[in-house]
Amino acid sequence: MTDPTADTPLSTPSEGPRHKSLTRRRFWQVGAAAAATVGTASLLHGQFAGAATAATSQEYFDRAAKLAGDNPVLTNLITALTSGFTVPHPTAPDPLKIFDDVAVLSVGWVSALAILTSDGIILIDSLTSPGDAQNTLVPGLKALGADPSTIKYVVVTHAHGDHFGGAQYLADTYGARVMMSPTDWTTLATSNPANAPTRDLDITDGQQLTLGDTTVTLHYTPGHTPGTVSPVFPVHWQGAAHTAMLWGGTNPPTATADKQTYLSSAQTFGSLMKRAGVDVELSNHPFCDYGLERMQELSGAPDTADNPFVVGTSDTLLFMQVMRAMVNGRILQDQESTDSAAAGTATVVAAAATLPHTAGCAC
Numbered sequence: 276m277t278d279p280t281a282d283t284p285l286s287t288p289s290e291g292p293r294h295k296s297l298t299r300r301r302f303w304q305v306g307a308a309a310a311a312t313v314g315t316a317s318l319l320h321g322q323f324a325g326a327a328t329a330a331t332s333q334e335y336f337d338r339a340a341k342l343a344g345d346n347p348v349l350t351n352l353i354t355a356l357t358s359g360f361t362v363p364h365p366t367a368p369d370p371l372k373i374f375d376d377v378a379v380l381s382v383g384w385v386s387a388l389a390i391l392t393s394d395g396i397i398l399i400d401s402l403t404s405p406g407d408a409q410n411t412l413v414p415g416l417k418a419l420g421a422d423p424s425t426i427k428y429v430v431v432t433h434a435h436g437d438h439f440g441g442a443q444y445l446a447d448t449y450g451a452r453v454m455m456s457p458t459d460w461t462t463l464a465t466s467n468p469a470n471a472p473t474r475d476l477d478i479t480d481g482q483q484l485t486l487g488d489t490t491v492t493l494h495y496t497p498g499h500t501p502g503t504v505s506p507v508f509p510v511h512w513q514g515a516a517h518t519a520m521l522w523g524g525t526n527p528p529t530a531t532a533d534k535q536t537y538l539s540s541a542q543t544f545g546s547l548m549k550r551a552g553v554d555v556e557l558s559n560h561p562f563c564d565y566g567l568e569r570m571q572e573l574s575g576a577p578d579t580a581d582n583p584f585v586v587g588t589s590d591t592l593l594f595m596q597v598m599r600a601m602v603n604g605r606i607l608q609d610q611e612s613t614d615s616a617a618a619g620t621a622t623v624v625a626a627a628a629t630l631p632h633t634a635g636c637a638c
Contacts, residue, residue: 332611335604339597347565348556348586349597355525355563356601358608363562368570370415373584374510376489377519379561379570380415382407385437386561388521389416390508394487395425398451399506399521400432400559401441404470408441426451427486430478430493432523432559433503434459434466442472454478456495458502478504492551496544498537499524505544507551512582519555519584520548520591525563527602531609538602545595553591555584564594 336353343349354360367383378389380402388399396416401408413423429451431439445451453475455463463471480495491508505523509516522544527534558564569583586594 332604332607335600335607339600339604342593342597342600347568349594351565352563352594352597353601355560356527356598356605358605360526362560365562365567367411368567369574370418371570371574372419373557373570373573374512374517374519374555374582375514377510378416378419378421379566380412381561381567382411383567384560384562386559386566387412387441388557388559389421389426390489390491391421392487392489395427396421396423397484397486397489397491398426398429398445400438401429401445403437403440405441405444408444412441412445424449428476428484429453429472430484430491430504430506431455431459431472432505432521433500434462435500435524436468436470438559439463439472440470443470446472446475452476454484454493456502456504458497459500460502462500462502494544494547496523496540498533498540499526499528503540507548507553510555512585513580517555517585518551518553519557520544520551520553521557521559522595522598523559525558525560527605531606534602534606534609538599538606541595541599541602545592545599548591548595549588552588554586554588556586556591556594557584 336357339353340350343353362384365383368379368381370378370380372378372391376391378391380387380389382402385402386400387402390397390399398412402411416423423445426445426449429442429445431442431453434455439453439455442451442453446453453472455472455474455476455478457477460474460477464474478493478495480493482493484491484493489509491506493504493506496503496505503524505521507518507520510519511517527537556564558566561567561570572583573579
């Protein structure tokens with residue numbers, strides 16, 4: 276049986292229609308068919324940078340497309356990880372409980388997740404500003420019957436303003452404790468951006484944060500920022516237990532070495548997901564994973580037994596596999612750009628060497 280955390284051989288993409296609705300069963304069928312088509316041999320399993328094993332970056336991008344097939348969750352991910360991608364700013368959805376114990380509060384292009392425990396709320400990220408916290412998070416929780424004054428922790432996935440912007444407001448207003456990795460706390464202290472929260476609690480790698488009946492495990496996944504954190508936590512839908520993940524930072528960083536770090540984190544996190552039995556994929560940027568459309572689908576059928584965010588254990592790993600293929604391609608793309616620039620310089624130098632030397636020139 277193929278290891279779903281391993282990467283499979285490169286091949287050409289197939290094309291198909293995008294599906295408007297994505298149930299768990301449909302996600303599984305699309306993902307399983309795509310994985311079977313690509314093959315079973317492992318090419319990159321356990322590698323750090325890995326991109327050098329392919330001839331071109333395009334082969335990795337084609338491989339990602341082949342794995343994704345016509346699955347909109349995966350094709351959205353590919354689009355978001357493509358170089359030059361422009362972040363969209365869609366209309367904000369209404370607040371929604373996507374699980375019995377998880378709510379999404381969103382401004383459209385970025386979201387916060389409220390984990391509703393028996394002893395209060397753990398908030399994953401806090402949107403872009405104090406205004407978002409006051410005008411989106413607080414009324415959104417109230418509309419869903421949750422009390423914002425019970426927010427005990429704000430877990431900031433990474434040190435970018437669209438994730439920490441409302442944290443200090445929540446700390447000042449409700450006494451919430453703000454958590455971030457030490458590396459990203461240091462980044463904030465150095466850069467001193469607007470709306471940065473006052474340093475509070477450090478997250479340790481693999482830390483288990485327990486509130487009431489819920490334990491959230493926080494994993495270091497550096498790459499998007501040096502201190503990005505990705506949580507794994509229990510959720511329930513109509514009383515049935517599931518395990519969710521949220522990849523803390525999506526856009527690959529600029530530097531090639533940082534992309535290699537991102538790739539290594541994705542590989543490690545995939546293995547952690549497999550051991551935890553993760554069967555739910557979530558994102559703090561819902562344009563990256565068809566999240567807004569899945570929210571709309573769930574909003575239209577709130578009593579469905581087939582929650583579109585429950586995609587199964589194999590397909591959460593397929594999500595990470597597509598991610599790794601794209602980042603491998605981006606690493607090779609960097610190398611190709613460097614090689615192309617070096618070749619151009621060599622051509623200019625060679626051409627200059629053939630020109631006659633002019634007396635009196637300062638060369």
